[in-house]
Amino acid sequence: EVGDGNINFVYIVEGPKGALVVKQALPYVRVVGESWPMTLDRIFFETLALRQQHALAPGLVPEVHFFSRPSAVIVMEYVAPPAIVLRKGLVAGRTYPLLAAHMSDFLAQTLFGTSLIAINTEVHRDRVAEFCGNVEMCRLTEQVIFTEPYVIATNNRWTAPQLDADAAALREDNELKLAVARLKAKFMERAQALLHGDLHTGSVMVTADRTVVIDPEFGFYGPMGFDVGALIANLLLAYLSQDGHATAENNREDAKKWILQCIVDTWQQFEAKFLALWNDKSKAVGDAYPAAVFNSAPLLAAAQQAFMRELLEDSLGYAGAKMIRRIVGIAHVEDMESIADADVRAACERRALNLGKRLVKESSSFKSITDVVAAAQASA
C-alpha cells in the first residue's frame, strides 16, 4: 500500500511483466474512518474522468486498464519512481523546468476539449447529466471550500493562537463573503467543462521530464477557473511556505523565483494553447461559438479576449478561496504543516490568507498573471 492520500487505498501490484496501480475506494474517508461515510460512486466518476482526460491529454494522465464498479477498484498505469508527488518536491525546494509546459497542456486540452467551444450541445448535456451523479463530492467541495471557512465549524482548524483573530475576521468580512457566494453559485450552476475538481499539487506526480495528473475523483462539469485556480493556489501556497523552509544551506530564493515564474508560464502557456485549439477550425466545432457567427478574425479575437479575461478573473477568485480554506479549514497543506516553528508557520500562513482574500475580493482588478505574482512577492 502506497496511498498517502486522505481518502482511498492505493496498492502497487508487481508482476514479472511490470507493475500496476490498484486504487480502491471504501465507503468512508480513509483518514477519518467509518464515522465519515463517503459514496463509492466517486471511483466510478474518477474512472470516467481519467478516461476522458487520458483521451485528451494521453501522456499526462495514467491509462486505466480495468475498472470494477462492484469492487470499487481501478487498475491503472503505475507512475514509477523517481516520480514523486509534486507537493513533496516543492516542499523539498525542487524545481521542475517542464512543469508549466505540461500543466498548461493538461489544462488546455481537458478544459477546451470538454467545453462547448469543442463539443456540441447534445454531447455536452449528456455528459453534464452523467457527472451530476458525482454530487456527493461536489457537495463536499461546496461545504469545505465555500462554507466552512466563513462560519464556526468543528472541521475548521488553524495555527492557534497566532491566527485566531485572522480566522475570526473571515467570518465578519462581508465583502469577502459576498465574493465567495458568487464563486460558489458559479461552481454549483455553471457546467462549462469537465473539471478535475481537486487539482492541487498532491494530484500531480512529477519527474524532471514527465508530469502525470492523478485522482480526479471530484470530477464534474463546472467553471474552468476552478481547476486553473486550484493549481495557481497551490503553487502560491508552495511559494509562500518557502521562507518557512529556508535554512543556512538553502535560502530557497531559487525555488521561490522558479515557482513564481512557473505560475506566470503556466497561465500564459495555457492561454496560448487554449486559443490555438480555438483557432483550429477542425477543433473549434462546438455549438457555443459557431464559425458562421464568428466569421471575422477581429470578432473571434474579441470573443477570445473576453473569454480569457473572465477565465482569469474566475481562476484568481477560486485560487483565493482555495488558499483561504487551506489555512483555516479542514484540510491543510504539507507545505505549511511541515514548518515546525508555529510562529514562522503562522507568518507564512497569514501571508497566504491575506493574498487569498485579495484574490477573491479584487479578482477583477488584476489585469494579468504578472500582477498576481507581483502581489505575491509584495505580500506581507
Next chain:
Amino acid sequence: EVGDGNINFVYIVEGPKGALVVKQALPYVRVVGESWPMTLDRIFFETLALRQQHALAPGLVPEVHFFSRPSAVIVMEYVAPPAIVLRKGLVAGRTYPLLAAHMSDFLAQTLFGTSLIAINTEVHRDRVAEFCGNVEMCRLTEQVIFTEPYVIATNNRWTAPQLDADAAALREDNELKLAVARLKAKFMERAQALLHGDLHTGSVMVTADRTVVIDPEFGFYGPMGFDVGALIANLLLAYLSQDGHATAENNREDAKKWILQCIVDTWQQFEAKFLALWNDKSKAVGDAYPAAVFNSAPLLAAAQQAFMRELLEDSLGYAGAKMIRRIVGIAHVEDMESIADADVRAACERRALNLGKRLVKESSSFKSITDVVAAAQASA
C-alpha cells in the same frame, strides 16, 4: 382541435362532468410537417415542468390529470372561455389589471422554488440531470434565438425590402454578436432554475381575473433571466405594435400606457416576491446562501441586491435577443404580423429591433426597469 400553436395538437374533450384538454405531440413540427422531425421527449419534459410549476404556483398552471409517454399525450385542466391567449388580447388592445400580479407570482414561485436558494445541491443536480434530456428543445432555442438571426439562414425572414438593411446590419454588428455569445453561453451552461423556456405571451391564457401559464415543453434548467426576459420582450413587442393597430376609434394610447406599466409592475412585484421568499427562513433552505454564512441583515441584503442586479441585466439581455429574433428569425409574433400595411409594420418592427439591440448591448447600463420602459417610449 383547438391548437393554435405551431408545434403540437390540442383537443378539448367534453363529457357530462365537464371538459378536459388533451395535448398530443407528434414526432415532427406541426406547422411544417414530417420534413421537420422533433423528439416526442418534449411532452415528457412538458409534463415534468407542468407538475413542478403547478406544485409551486397551483392556481397559475393547469393541473396534469394523466400522462402517457408511449402515446405522447397529456390530459390536463381545460382553461375554459372566456380565457384567451394573452397575445390575442394584447393584439386586440385589451388590458388585464391582474396580469402583473399573477405573472410576478408565477416567476417568483417557480424560479425561486427551483433554485439553489431554496433547494439543496443533491436535489438540484438530480433535477438538472433529468432536464438535460430535453436537449433537443434547448438546441432548437440555441439555433433560432442565438445563432440564426446573426447569420444568413434559410429559416430567417423579415418584412422586405423595408428591413433588408437592418437585417444585414445584425450580421456585421460585432458588439452585438459578442454580447449575444455571452448570453448564449450562459443559456447553455448555467443551471440556475427550472425555466418554462418559452414564456412568451402565447404561452399565457388570461381572463380579467385569472392567468394560466401553459406549454413549458422547452423547460430546462437555465438562467432565470431567460424566462423573465421572454415575458418582458413579448410585452415590449406588444407595446411597439400598438401604433400599427391604432384606428380612429381607438388610438391605443390606453393600451400602450397599460403595457408599459405592466412591465414595470411585473418586474417590481417579481423582485419583491422573490426577495420575500428569500427572506422567509423556512423557504430559503437551499445550499447556495446558507443562513450560517449570511448571518446578518445587511449582508443578506447586499447579496440579494447583487443577485437582483445581475438578474435584471440577464433579463434585459435575453429580452433583447428575443425581440431581435422575432423580427428577423424564423418565428414572428402576431402582434407585428397582423399589421397589414408593410410600411407601418416595418416601422414598428424597426423600433423593436433597435430597442432589442440596445437591451442586448447595454443591458448593464439600465439601472432599473423604469429606465427600460422610458427607452421603449423614446424609441424610434
